[in-house]
Amino acid sequence: MTTIDDPHPPLHVPARDIPVPASVSPQAQAMLAQGMAGPAPDWPAPDDLQGWREMVAAMDAGLAVMVTAGAAGAVAAGTVVKDLKVGDVPVYAVTPEGVDPGDRRVYLDIHGGSWTLCGGEICRAVAIATAPAIGAPVWAVDYRMPPDHPYPTSLDDCLAVYRALLDDHGPEDIVVGGVSAGGNLAAALMLRVRDEGLPLPAAVVLSTPVTDMTEVGDTWQTNMGIDTVLIDSLQPAVRLYAGGHDVRDPYLSPLFGDFTKGFPPTILLSGTRDCLLSDTVRLHRALRAAGVPAELHVFEAAGHGGFHGTAPEDQDRAGEIRRFVDAHWGRSSR
């Protein structure tokens, strides 16, 4: 309803049947034809910590099945994994086949999963799958998460691991990357690193990142029900993660940072069906307005995160990331 306080009436969009597009690969079509990834999560109440623990365990169990087989294959093919600790934070150091163990480069991988999911063995398995695509050593941060560790623990853990990398890497040898909530943490980490007076890395990779936790980005509305991966608001997870902190703080919503004070060269990736397309393009605009080198890639009919890695479009996306990181590492002294 339009009221005096709301002078702008909403746009009424009638019900529609949207066909599987002929404009994407057969593999992408098959993925899109599966429809919604599932019913919307039955989020626990903010103070039901045990409920959150149980939901995380149940969802992670399902996700683990999808990723661990691929990781086992990569290890069999020659990828080497070392389990490290930085203080209390587990780190999985992954060197893909064909890369010299003494290679000075490192890709700091900050995993996604709504700030609550995909830790532990999933984080490890995803890093093992990521490293061959990056073509360089990967350090994956198994940062602590809500419900037991709300903000700022996750970001503190990422910062601790970045500091540890600086002990024996030049910043020009480090690239930081993240997907979804991991993109949120990666962007926030850049602001935190800068504000702490530490040197910024060579570049940052932000795939379908959450950049504005208030969720006013327009594609949260226009692509809701069309993105088959991100099928519900993340507000319950945002509230759990923020733990009462103002979500407009740039360490939570990096879109609101001041990028004129420094930010690394950035690649941003999203899809036309992604609920986080707005979060992605808004950060792209903000970075460019501040003069930060930033490039944008948007994939046809891709929802949040693409097509589960199975489509040529996913390879195209991985190829753009590889080209970008190679170009920025190429400027260093390895």
Place this chain on the structure above:
Amino acid sequence: MTTIDDPHPPLHVPARDIPVPASVSPQAQAMLAQGMAGPAPDWPAPDDLQGWREMVAAMDAGLAVMVTAGAAGAVAAGTVVKDLKVGDVPVYAVTPEGVDPGDRRVYLDIHGGSWTLCGGEICRAVAIATAPAIGAPVWAVDYRMPPDHPYPTSLDDCLAVYRALLDDHGPEDIVVGGVSAGGNLAAALMLRVRDEGLPLPAAVVLSTPVTDMTEVGDTWQTNMGIDTVLIDSLQPAVRLYAGGHDVRDPYLSPLFGDFTKGFPPTILLSGTRDCLLSDTVRLHRALRAAGVPAELHVFEAAGHGGFHGTAPEDQDRAGEIRRFVDAHWGRSSR
């Protein structure tokens, strides 16, 4: 209905009310709050040429009111316009205030308007408004159009004017640009120029271009009813323009061109609500796959063409185009 011939069921999207986003400027919000630009056009039948002539005249009369006042203001401020002819094709040569009349650079502006609208005084007025933003001399092609001149006349006219420019400009001093159907013609012209053995220009600017006349791009579906500017399929105009030619021909649907054979550096611009977002990002992917330098800019909640020039977002878009053309002209010997 799903049948054996259609193994992929459509995605059912329920009716929704989409609020005016808080993520854009007040000016952009005000424009979005106006809702649909009008009822869908009542397209004449393909063979009703008189009906098309009358519709074009009526629609142009309405559009002219919107653009001619701004043009008068620009001329009053010192912009100089010369009306030329290249064979049968009118060209408006516009030199903005502050630019030397002997400046060797030229921006070849190919107007939009569904291959049927925005010729004559509208083309002239838009060029007068464009030139100060480009900061260089502009040649605007008033190419002939359907219903009286179907394909390939429009493209032939653009090519004739490009050839005329080459008579006294180096190709490195020429940038070609177009919006919507003008983006379609600009991209097609690049393929035609290359295939004719002519030198390519320094760069090309494609704003919300039609790149695939078959309209299988996914945002034709997902953004239909959300884009308040492009509110209906362009197929009636496509059929009139194509005049029986196969719309998959790269001179009609440049997306299907072979870009490995050469294409200039390209900037592509669209918006998250644009029905032509898919056409834009698909061409971006195709150019990059062929190794063509191509950059993408997508504006939050912008439909086809942005916010009528009134919003800071429009200035941001114009600024990206200016930066891009300046960077490419900067490599020439002016």
